[in-house]
Amino acid sequence: MRSRPAVLIAAMGFMFVVAGCGGPAGDSPAGTAPAMKSIGAPSAGATGGPAAVWPAYGGSAQHADAATAAPAGRLSIAWRANLDGAVYGQPLLVGSLAIAATEQDSIYGLDAATGRVAWRTRIGTPVSLDDLPCGDVNPLGITGTPVYDQADGLVYAVAETAGYHHVLVGVQAATGAVKVQRDIPTPDGNPRNDQQRPGLVIENGRVYVAFGGLYGDCGQYRGSVVSVPLTGSGPLVSYVVPTAREGAIWGTAGPVAGPDGTLYVSTGNGSDSATSFDGSDAVTALSPGLRQTGIFAPVTWKQDSQNDLDLASTQPALLPGGRLLADGKRGTAYLLNASHLGGVGGQIAQAQVCDAYGGTAVSGTTVYEPCSDGGIAAVSTAGDTIRVLWRGPSNAAGSPVVGGGAVWVSDYSGGTLYQLDPATGSVRQTLGLGTSLPHFASMSMSGTRAYIGTNQGVVAIAGA
Numbered sequence: 001m002r003s004r005p006a007v008l009i010a011a012m013g014f015m016f017v018v019a020g021c022g023g024p025a026g027d028s029p030a031g032t033a034p035a036m037k038s039i040g041a042p043s044a045g046a047t048g049g050p051a052a053v054w055p056a057y058g059g060s061a062q063h064a065d066a067a068t069a070a071p072a073g074r075l076s077i078a079w080r081a082n083l084d085g086a087v088y089g090q091p092l093l094v095g096s097l098a099i100a101a102t103e104q105d106s107i108y109g110l111d112a113a114t115g116r117v118a119w120r121t122r123i124g125t126p127v128s129l130d131d132l133p134c135g136d137v138n139p140l141g142i143t144g145t146p147v148y149d150q151a152d153g154l155v156y157a158v159a160e161t162a163g164y165h166h167v168l169v170g171v172q173a174a175t176g177a178v179k180v181q182r183d184i185p186t187p188d189g190n191p192r193n194d195q196q197r198p199g200l201v202i203e204n205g206r207v208y209v210a211f212g213g214l215y216g217d218c219g220q221y222r223g224s225v226v227s228v229p230l231t232g233s234g235p236l237v238s239y240v241v242p243t244a245r246e247g248a249i250w251g252t253a254g255p256v257a258g259p260d261g262t263l264y265v266s267t268g269n270g271s272d273s274a275t276s277f278d279g280s281d282a283v284t285a286l287s288p289g290l291r292q293t294g295i296f297a298p299v300t301w302k303q304d305s306q307n308d309l310d311l312a313s314t315q316p317a318l319l320p321g322g323r324l325l326a327d328g329k330r331g332t333a334y335l336l337n338a339s340h341l342g343g344v345g346g347q348i349a350q351a352q353v354c355d356a357y358g359g360t361a362v363s364g365t366t367v368y369e370p371c372s373d374g375g376i377a378a379v380s381t382a383g384d385t386i387r388v389l390w391r392g393p394s395n396a397a398g399s400p401v402v403g404g405g406a407v408w409v410s411d412y413s414g415g416t417l418y419q420l421d422p423a424t425g426s427v428r429q430t431l432g433l434g435t436s437l438p439h440f441a442s443m444s445m446s447g448t449r450a451y452i453g454t455n456q457g458v459v460a461i462a463g464a
Contacts, residue, residue: 049153049173050095054444057090057145057199058359061257062318065361065368067403067445072419073463075431078449079115080459083108085126087453088137088252088438089145089199092155094173098444098451100458101142105159107169108458109176112449115460119176123169124161133193134216144254145199147207149230154179156200156207156230164191168209168228180232186211187226187238193219198254198315203261204288205230206237210265212250212312223249223267223312225290239290243270243278246305252399252440253315253359258338261288266326268312269305277301277344281310283326283334285341296326296334296341298350304330313357317367323348325367325381327356333369333379333386351386353377358399358440361407363422368400368407370440376400376409378425390425393418399442401450404464408450412437417452417461433459 058065085104092099097109097118105126109118126141137143146157154170161167170180186194188211198210206227213221223241241247248268249255255263263286270280281301285294304310311328318324318338327333331354334347354371361368366389369377376392396418398410406428407420415436419429435454443450443464450464 049150052092052094052148052150053446054090054093055148055150056092056201057253059444061201061203063199063253063256063315063359064318065359065399065401065442066363067401069403069445069464070448072404072406073448075417075419075429075461075463077431077434078460078462080434081110081115081117081457083457085139085141086438086455087458088143088197089453090442090444091451091453091458092146092148093444093446093451094148094155097173098458098460099146099148099155099173100453101146101157103137103139103141103143105141105161107142107146107155107157107171107176109173110458112451112460115458121171121176121178123157123159123167127160127162127164132214134218135195135214140195143195143197145252147200147202148173149202152230154230156180156202158184158196158200158209160196166191166194166196168207168232170230170232180230182228182232184209184226184228184236187224187240188222190219190221193221195250197250197252199252201255201257201263202230203257203263206288208255208263210249210254212248212268213246217246217269220245223247225249225255225263225265225286227290237290239286239292241267241270241279243274243280245271247278247280248312250312251315251359252442256315256318258318262286262293262338263288264316264318264324264338266311266314266316266328268310269308272306274302274305280305283311283316283324283336283341285338294341295343296336296346297344298332298334299345300330301344314360314370317360317362319362319365319367319381323381323384325379325386327353327369329355329357331355331373335381335384335386348384349386353379353386353388357397359442361400361402363402368402370397370399370409372397376407376420376425378407378422392420392425393427398437399440401443401445403445408443408464410437410441410452412439412441431461435459
């Protein structure tokens with residue numbers, strides 16, 4: 001995929017929202033969903049909320065996908081919640097709830113212990129694949145992992161709704177009540193061709209939303225990042241990849257926040273006709289105000305763009321000592337200086353690792369890459385070198401998580417969860433989840449439980 005970003009945009013009006021309690025639940029106790037109720041314009045935000053152990057993709061704005069969890073025990077299914085659509089993002093763990101968003105434009109608060117639906121909020125009507133020029137998600141509703149802000153107690157998500165609107169909502173984590181709602185015009189002016197797949201990030205009182213294209217790269221579009229005040233009011237700020245077309249920002253983890261507030265994004269293929277570097281196939285550093293402050297691209301950027309071999313299929317992994325590791329579709333990993341990305345060919349080191357798609361996990365100087373060509377790879381970056389330590393099961397291509405003294409990764413096509421030894425990659429346990437998973441599926445973890453989105457809802461795993 002590909003995309004592009006930049007521009008200042010004025011505030012837009014509110015849209016209509018539907019919300020309510022209850023909803024489909026499936027194998028766990030759920031009760032019957034009461035009638036949905038209409039809600040008009042959003043009210044002011046909440047005044048604080050419950051603590052969260054997993055408030056964003058990867059557990060934090062750094063997207064490390066590393067959990068503080070008890071040592072893993074015997075694995076089993078704790079519960080299943082069959083919801084109204086597929087859950088592509090990671091469930092958030094807020095207070096006593098697992099909060100998940102579906103492709104039917106619904107957000108659910110599920111009791112983390114039982115899977116019972118505590119509340120359900122319907123944002124709008126998703127877009128049918130029949131109404132899109134291309135793509136592989138049907139219907140297209142909420143795809144990117146939401147993000148939670150404890151200061152205002154709101155969970156923020158972006159829903160694609162009928163008419164190709166991308167709607168940012170902030171719902172109260174405790175109740176699902178809508179408190180913030182705003183239409184986000186995509187900066188490239190082609191909302192029908194733009195998809196919001198990356199996880200959302202909160203920094204500096206704003207929520208950051210990244211866009212790429214639809215699967216198949218159909219139509220004119222450019223990748224972008226938009227920032228919106230958490231209150232929902234005030235001017236939008238945006239960055240657009242400076243290529244003639246494409247340059248998608250679509251990696252599932254979303255923008256990665258550095259300790260100084262810098263955001264790092266990986267961009268996809270640019271225009272095939274570009275004769276000079278156009279900002280595509282790159283790792284780009286953005287200030288909190290979305291001004292480009294640094295960029296890296298491989299010397300092969302032009303060939304990458306012509307052959308769909310760009311870096312945008314994963315986010316850059318943030319490492320100790322001010323380093324980043326970037327891998328993508330070509331399979332070449334690049335070790336970068338985060339404070340000075342170095343421009344074209346400016347890497348510290350490079351090595352062939354794997355064709356990587358999805359979100360990475362980080363533990364110290366080791367990065368766990370989600371590989372489509374032979375299973376997860378553990379990659380050491382110690383000493384400013386890149387070395388593959390081991391490869392996992394060949395079908396384990398999901399996005400990994402580290403926690404409980406293990407590495408966790410799924411075979412999303414087969415619906416199997418693997419527990420791996422972090423030192424050797426050997427399989428300790430497997431668990432059949434009894435359902436298929438979306439591409440790039442990844443867990444959230446806390447204590448002795450893990451939670452993963454499926455094509456039918458959410459499954460909770462005990463012993464993880």
